[in-house]
Amino acid sequence: MAKQPAKKSATAADDADFMLHSLQAAFEAKKRYDASPEEMLEFYRQMLLIRRFEEKAGQLYGLGLIGGFCHLYIGQEAVAIGLQSALDNERDSVITGYRDHGHMLAYGIDPKVIMAELTGREAGISKGKGGSMHMFSTEHKFYGGHGIVGAQVALGGGLALAHQYNNDGGLCLAYFGDGAANQGQVYETFNMAALWNLPIVFVVEDNQYAMGTASSRSSAETRFHRRGTAFRIPGMEVNGMDVLEVRAAAEVAFAHVRAGKGPVLMECNTYRYRGHSMSDPAKYRTREEVQEQRDHHDPIEGLKKTLIEAGKTEDDLKAIDKAIRAEVASAADFAETSPEPGAAELYTDVLVEAY
Amino acid sequence: MAIELKMPALSPTMEQGTLAKWLKQEGDRIEPGDILAEIETDKATMEFEAIDEGVLEKILVAAGTEDVAVGAVIALIAGEGDEPSAAPAPTPAEAETPAAAPASVPEQAPAPKAAAPARAPAAADPAIPAGTTLTSTTVREALRDAMAEEMRRDPRVFVMGEEVAQYQGAYKVTQGLLAEFGPKRVIDTPITEYGFAGIGTGAAMGGLRPIVEFMTFNFAMQAIDHIINSAAKTNYMSGGQMRCPIVFRGPNGAASRVGAQHSQNYGPWYASVPGLIVIAPFDAADAKGLMKAAIRCEDPVVFLENELVYGRSFDVPDMDDYVLPIGKARIMREGSDVTIVTYSIGVGMALEAAATLADEGIDAEVIDLRTLRPLDKQTMLDSLAKTNRLIVAEEGWPTCSIASEIISICMEEGFDHLDAPVLRVCNEDVPLPYAANLEKLALIDPARIAAAARKVCYK
Numbered sequence: 001m002a003k004q005p006a007k008k009s010a011t012a013a014d015d016a017d018f019m020l021h022s023l024q025a026a027f028e029a030k031k032r033y034d035a036s037p038e039e040m041l042e043f044y045r046q047m048l049l050i051r052r053f054e055e056k057a058g059q060l061y062g063l064g065l066i067g068g069f070c071h072l073y074i075g076q077e078a079v080a081i082g083l084q085s086a087l088d089n090e091r092d093s094v095i096t097g098y099r100d101h102g103h104m105l106a107y108g109i110d111p112k113v114i115m116a117e118l119t120g121r122e123a124g125i126s127k128g129k130g131g132s133m134h135m136f137s138t139e140h141k142f143y144g145g146h147g148i149v150g151a152q153v154a155l156g157g158g159l160a161l162a163h164q165y166n167n168d169g170g171l172c173l174a175y176f177g178d179g180a181a182n183q184g185q186v187y188e189t190f191n192m193a194a195l196w197n198l199p200i201v202f203v204v205e206d207n208q209y210a211m212g213t214a215s216s217r218s219s220a221e222t223r224f225h226r227r228g229t230a231f232r233i234p235g236m237e238v239n240g241m242d243v244l245e246v247r248a249a250a251e252v253a254f255a256h257v258r259a260g261k262g263p264v265l266m267e268c269n270t271y272r273y274r275g276h277s278m279s280d281p282a283k284y285r286t287r288e289e290v291q292e293q294r295d296h297h298d299p300i301e302g303l304k305k306t307l308i309e310a311g312k313t314e315d316d317l318k319a320i321d322k323a324i325r326a327e328v329a330s331a332a333d334f335a336e337t338s339p340e341p342g343a344a345e346l347y348t349d350v351l352v353e354a355y
Numbered sequence: 356m357a358i359e360l361k362m363p364a365l366s367p368t369m370e371q372g373t374l375a376k377w378l379k380q381e382g383d384r385i386e387p388g389d390i391l392a393e394i395e396t397d398k399a400t401m402e403f404e405a406i407d408e409g410v411l412e413k414i415l416v417a418a419g420t421e422d423v424a425v426g427a428v429i430a431l432i433a434g435e436g437d438e439p440s441a442a443p444a445p446t447p448a449e450a451e452t453p454a455a456a457p458a459s460v461p462e463q464a465p466a467p468k469a470a471a472p473a474r475a476p477a478a479a480d481p482a483i484p485a486g487t488t489l490t491s492t493t494v495r496e497a498l499r500d501a502m503a504e505e506m507r508r509d510p511r512v513f514v515m516g517e518e519v520a521q522y523q524g525a526y527k528v529t530q531g532l533l534a535e536f537g538p539k540r541v542i543d544t545p546i547t548e549y550g551f552a553g554i555g556t557g558a559a560m561g562g563l564r565p566i567v568e569f570m571t572f573n574f575a576m577q578a579i580d581h582i583i584n585s586a587a588k589t590n591y592m593s594g595g596q597m598r599c600p601i602v603f604r605g606p607n608g609a610a611s612r613v614g615a616q617h618s619q620n621y622g623p624w625y626a627s628v629p630g631l632i633v634i635a636p637f638d639a640a641d642a643k644g645l646m647k648a649a650i651r652c653e654d655p656v657v658f659l660e661n662e663l664v665y666g667r668s669f670d671v672p673d674m675d676d677y678v679l680p681i682g683k684a685r686i687m688r689e690g691s692d693v694t695i696v697t698y699s700i701g702v703g704m705a706l707e708a709a710a711t712l713a714d715e716g717i718d719a720e721v722i723d724l725r726t727l728r729p730l731d732k733q734t735m736l737d738s739l740a741k742t743n744r745l746i747v748a749e750e751g752w753p754t755c756s757i758a759s760e761i762i763s764i765c766m767e768e769g770f771d772h773l774d775a776p777v778l779r780v781c782n783e784d785v786p787l788p789y790a791a792n793l794e795k796l797a798l799i800d801p802a803r804i805a806a807a808a809r810k811v812c813y814k
Contacts, residue, residue: 055387055406062363063426093561127594134592143560143597148584154550155585158557158565165513165539165563188550195545273388279366281399287390294388349595350629352653355682355729 023234023264024225026252033082033247040307043085043243045320047077047300050102052321052328053111054274057101057118061278065336066118070132073102075241075273078299079205080106082246083173083268086254091170093141093163095156097180098133099205100145107140111328115335122341123334129345141170150176150183153202157189160200160263171199171257179210181224187231190263194231197262201253202228204265205240207272212284228265240268241297244306271297357431358407362416364425365394365401372396373421374429383411385432392418392429409434478680480644489670497639497671498528498604498660501646502566504676506536509564512650515542515555516568516605525570526606526665552578552603556585556655559601564650569605572621572659579624586655587630602649607635607659608700608750609798615786620751622698625657626727626760632681633727635659637702639669641725644679652681659727661700684731686738690720693808694738696761697748698724701799705748708804717812727757735761736769743774744811748804753781775811780804 035043054072061070073080076099084094084106096103104114109125117124118132125135135145143159146152156174163170180186181204193200204224208215215222225235234256238249246268253264271293275282282290304317365372373395379385385405392403409432416429423429492500506512513536518525520533520543533541544551548569555567569575575582582603589597609618625633632654636642642660649656671677687702688709697705702723709719720738724731739745745765747758758779765777783797 058404059363059406063361064364095557125594126592126596129594130592134589136589136593136596138593138596143557144589144593146585148580151553151580151585154553154581155557155560157550158554158559159561161554161558162561162563165558185549185553188545188547189554191545191547192550192554196542275401281365281401283399287402349591349593351632352590352595352598355632355680355726 020229020232020234023236023252023256027236027238027249031248032242032244033251035244035247037310039085040303040310041312041320043081043247044300044303044307044317045324046081046085046106047243047303048321049111049324049327050077050080050105051300052324053105053115053331054101056328056332057115058274058278060115060119060332060335066132066278067120068131069098070118070278071099071276072272072274072278073099075293075298076205076207076270077102078243078246079175079203079240079268079270082240082243083203083250086247086250087173088170089140091163091168092173093143093159093170094173094175095143095152095159096145096175097149097152097177098145098147099177100133100135103175104135104137104142104145107137107142109137109140109142111331112334115331116338119335120340121335121338122345123338127345127349128341129349150180150185152176153180153183153186154189156200156202157193157198160193160198161196163199164196169258171201171254173201173203175203175205177210178204178206178208178215178219178222178224179213181227182210182219190228190231190233190265193263194228194233197260199257199260200263201257202233202263202265204267205270206267207270209272209276209284211276212280212282214284223267225265225267228263233263233265236264236266238266238268240270241293241299241302243299243303357412357433358409359428360391360430360432362423362425362427362429363394363403365396365399369396369425371422371424374416374418374423375400377414377418379411381411381414385409385411405432407432407434478683480679480683480685481674481677483672483674488673490673491668492639492643492671493666493668494639494642494660495526495528495530495665497643497669498646499530499532501643502529502650503532503535505647505650506532506540509650511562511564512566513540513542513563514566514568515544515551517544517546517570519543519568524568526662528660528665529568548574548577549581552581553585555601555603556581556599559586559599559655560589560597564600566602566604566650569603571610571617571662572605572607573617573619575603575605575621582625582631582655582657583628587628590654591630598653599655600653602646602652602656602658604646604649604658605660606662606665608661609782609787609794610662612789612791612794614789618787620749622659622727622749622751623756623760625659626730626757627755628728630655631728632656633659634681634725635699635727636725637664637699637723639667640671640677641679641685641723643671644677645681645725647676647678648681651678659699664700664703667703679725682726682729682731684734685723685725686720686734687723688719688721690718690742692718692742693744693746693812694720694722694735694742695746695748695804695808696722696724696735698727698757700750701748704799704801705804707801708748708808711801711805712808715809715814717808717814719808724757730760730764732764732768735764736772739765739769740772743772745769745773746778746780746804746807746811748780748799748807749782750799751782752784753779754784756781775813778807778811780807
């Protein structure tokens with residue numbers, strides 16, 4: 001009999017079904033990834049890049065250089081880095097919702113073309129025609145960047161179907177939030193993914209709020225990893241504020257999917273420090289709540305502590321921060337000064353062919 | 356150098372606000388993430404966070420100041436290693452307009468007609484060599500043959516939908532495909548339109564060529580988000596990176612006695628969306644040739660069939676690869692007195708009406724649009740220039756219809772050729788009733804088309 005998840009007691013109905021807990025048990029057995037010093041430093045650098053990039057994006061928004069909706073990833077960095085560092089980028093695909101800057105940066109995509117998309121410039125990764133919520137890099141097998149809450153889950157099911165159809169050994173990593181987790185099409189996709197044994201890892205980034213509604217006010221079951229049970233999809237519950245824990249969970253989930261055992265549902269518990277979007281005053285939570293997360297659960301500070309215990313100095317880490325600040329400042333410069341798309345771009349890319 | 360803190364915008368439309376309160380004072384040490392101040396607008400109060408670290412050197416706009424312009428410098432932070440600055444502070448009242456900020460309104464709105472790329476001249480139907488045999492084929496078989504031929508030709512093509520495999524299709528359009536291509540390429544889905552439309556669309560983004568069958572397009576309303584928001588718009592939003600070569604197909608329009616929820620023509624809905632191709636053929640040859648074109652097309656296609664036409668037989672040329680051009684109307688009957696523009700099941704009715712009119716000495720030209728988006732304007736306008744009279748016959752509601760679109764085109768681009776107002780013959784503007792007599796009253800028929808033709812001919 002495998003060990004049950006340590007934290008919460010399972011009901012009798014759950015106990016009868018070992019399969020749904022097997023991944024959690026494997027994960028509990030070894031909860032933190034043994035990163036090499038180089039890997040650990042790289043995780044730190046990547047998370048910090050997302051943090052600094054997003055802070056700068058917030059600043060540019062404040063100056064009116066970025067328009068429309070702009071959803072920042074600050075606080076959630078460990079999720080994208082922990083998961084995407086475990087991907088096989090030759091084969092695997094990723095899809096997410098509108099809070100997508102971090103997932104792109106995790107690929108090492110040039111911050112310049114991302115920031116230039118945010119400012120709506122021709123050099124942007126979508127030629128300035130997509131904006132914050134609609135960015136893609138087919139070169140990296142990153143399929144967006146989707147603005148309709150939950151749509152990316154069904155689309156991710158399709159990417160997984162393509163992996164299976166082509167027998168290319170790849171898997172799809174499909175992110176969605178605790179808000180999207182209440183959309184019907186998510187469960188339609190769970191059903192087909194399980195029915196067809198699709199190679200897909202569903203990741204709920206539970207940042208505790210669906211826009212301004214706390215998950216306890218919108219979700220009858222807030223332990224989202226259990227929501228696959230009705231479809232026989234095994235669940236995993238992960239501390240999304242710890243990059244090494246996320247990475248360890250990714251190893252377990254990806255191995256399961258690559259072995260042809262079908263989909264996995266992973267819940268990463270995380271927290272966004274900023275409002276839902278830039279125009280959200282975030283009055284639905286207290287300042288103390290946010291501060292508590294920043295002070296005690298920050299993914300970057302957490303890894304910093306581990307790095308220092310492993311022998312890095314404050315100065316080493318400060319030098320990394322300095323280099324990242326310079327990189328982000330130059331991306332912002334580029335995004336401010338590069339030209340807007342030409343008027344002729346209005347008509348391009350509507351259709352691929354001429355009729 | 357000191358870092359200038361500027362008045363932030365809380366929303367894209369905010370131009371000024373009140374600096375309600377400073378939470379840090381001059382001389383305070385600042386860490387990134389610290390709340391510096393509270394900013395108020397008429398809509399909300401927001402906290403202003405520090406991005407940089409350093410020391411709050413100088414507050415330039417006092418707490419309580421109203422109407423502070425976005426972009427105005429409100430404070431200075433001395434960065435690490437900075438000497439407290441002795442340089443004169445910038446005047447706070449002068450808002451610094453970001454020089455490179457994009458103007459919200461283009462200085463000069465591009466004139467769509469001038470700037471839009473010229474359309475390639477529409478291709479003609481392939482010539483059918485003399486001596487080609489014609490085989491009488493039902494529309495149902497023609498559609499199946501087209502899918503089967505394309506599946507043989509391209510291993511990326513597959514079919515998915517409710518009852519498409521083992522059941523052989525709810526309307527038997529996919530009959531025999533499972534036996535030839537197997538369950539990997541002919542996939543039965545659960546009844547879950549939104550979900551499988553999304554999975555099909557995602558598979559197309561991932562490089563496959565899905566044909567998604569909706570048992571009827573009425574059920575595709577559950578899935579319309581993926582057809583429009585995911586399939587139609589993504590190529591544009593990605594600056595041309597994301598292809599979505601998918602065909603959404605199934606019966607559309609009124610069937611027979613199935614009531615309002617199962618009887619609707621979605622042609623005008625989809626035809627209004629940039630990024631989609633919308634095809635609605637009538638006869639078997641067009642169904643085959645256009646289905647093959649749709650499957651090969653790099654753009655997302657909505658392919659609207661008609662249940663009442665599935666069983667009708669038409670001649671189909673026995674050719675190896677009969678592919679028709681998308682976006683090209685077909686003149687079904689030449690005539691000189693009046694033009695009847697129509698599509699799908701309306702074509703058969705218009706041809707019947709034309710036969711009646713011929714007996715009365717009115718020579719009607721019948722145009723089958725075949726493709727609803729992009730519309731073949733030229734064929735219509737050329738015909739109008741010849742007949743000077745035009746009516747539209749459409750099995751669908753009149754309001755915001757393909758018919759209303761064609762009337763606009765005639766007004767805008769064919770006005771000088773019009774000898775009479777353009778009339779539309781559409782279904783009655785009511786949900787389709789069940790009772791046989793009421794259903795008949797609600798739908799178009801050849802008699803109504805003929806009556807409208809007489810009217811514009813003043814006969």
